[in-house]
Amino acid sequence: MIEVENVSKWFGDFQVLDDCSTQVDKGQVVVVCGPSGSGKSTLVKCVNGLEPFQEGIITVNGVSVGAEDTNLPKLRSQIGMVFQNFELFPHMTVLENICLSQMKVLKREKDEAEERGMKLLDRVDLIDQAAKHPAHLSGGQAQRVAIARALAMDPIAMLFDEPTSALDPEMINEVLDVMVTLAQEGMTMMVITHEMGFAKQVADRVVFMDEGRIEDDAGKDEFFGEPRGGRARLFLSKILTH
C-alpha cells in the first residue's frame, strides 16, 4: 500500500532523511519511533506530499507521490492524517470541521456530509459535541474529532504524527482506544508514537529512526523480543522505564 524506497531529503545543507526504505502493506499497522529530530515526522509528511523530498520514490496505492503529474490533492484526500496538535479549524464547529472536505473535495451534499459526520462523531463518542467550537473541547476530544474528520474522507490509509504527545496523560487512552479499534478493523496505518503499549497491542512492525536513518525495521515480536542493537536499545530502555 505505502512503499518508501531510498528516500533522502535535505533542508538546505542539512540532511533530514538519509536513504530511508520501508513499507506498509494493506491492513498493516507500522509504528515509527525514535528520538525527536530523527526525521520520523518528516518521513510521514513525505508520504502524503506535505514535504517534498529530493531523492527516492514513495508510492501510495501504486501512485508515485513525488511525480510531477500526480494529482496531489486527490491522493491526499485518500490518505487520512492526524496531527500532534489536532489542527482542527478553530473558526468552524466540530461538525463543520468534519464536513468541509467532504463537500469541497468529495462533492458530497451537505445532508450527506452531515449524516456521515454524525455517524463518525457517534463512533468516537462525541455526538453531543457536534455544534461546539474546537476551543471548547478537551485535548482528547479534539483529537478524536480530528480522527473522525480524517475518516470522513473514507481514506485507504491513515497517517498519525504523534497523536497523543500533546495530550494530558488521562486523555491518552481515549484516543488510543479509537486507534486500536481502527487497527483491528483492518485500517492501513503508519503511526509515529512512543506509546509502546499501543505498538505491542496492534503493530505489525516497528520502525526505529535515528538521525534521519531507519536504523531498525522489524516485526513487533522481533523488535520487542530480542535485544536490539545500539541506539534502538538505548531508546527503548529510556521510554519503557516510564
Place this chain on the structure above:
Amino acid sequence: MFADFDFQVIVEAAPILWRGMLITLLLTAVAIVGGILFGTVLALMRLSRFMVLSVFSGRYVDAFRSTPLILVIFWFYFAVPYVVGRPIGDLYSVLIAFTLFEAAYYCEIIRAGIQSIRQPQVHAGLALGLSQWQTTRSIVLPQAFRNMVPVILTQAIVLFQDTSLVYVVGLKDFLTAADLVATRDNRVLELYLTAAVVYFVLCFISSMWVKRLRRQYAL
C-alpha cells in the same frame, strides 16, 4: 473670542455639512471595501511562489507607502482623466486614488494576518485533499481576517480622518463643506470647532467600540 459664538450659524449650515458628511462616509466605505478586496489580492500576490507577482506587489506597496496621500489624490485627479481620455469627475478620481492607496496599507495588514496562521493549519487543509486555493480561502483567510479585525478597523478610523485631504481637489466632503461655509459667512470659529468636535466624537466612539470588540472576542 467666544463672546459672539453663534449656534444659529451651525444650525443653518447643518444641511450642507450633512451632505459633506455623506461624501466623507461614502469615500471611507468605498476605500475600506475596495482597499480590503484589492489589498487581499496584493497580499496573496506578495506571498505567491511566483516571483513576478510577489515583486510587483512589493513594489506597489513600497511606492504608495512612500508617497504622501495628498500627492496621490492630486496626481490621480490629473492623471486618471489623461489615461482614460475623458474627464471622470473629482469624486471618481478620488475614489480610485483612495482605494489604490489604502490597498497598499491593507495589503501589509492582511499579509501579516495570513502569516500569523501556523503552517500546520495549512497542512491540515492540504492533508484533507483541499487544493492550495481552497485551503487559503476556507481555512487561512477566515482565521487571518478574524485576527485582523481590530487592526483593520483602526486603519479605517485613520482613513476616515484622511478623507479630509480631498479638499485639495475641491471635493465637497465634510471638512471642505465646513470650510466653505466658514469663509462664506465669515464664521470660522463656529464651523471649525463643529468640524473638530464631529471628527473627534465619531473617531472616539469608534475607537472605544474597537477596544470593546477586542476585549469581548479576546482578539
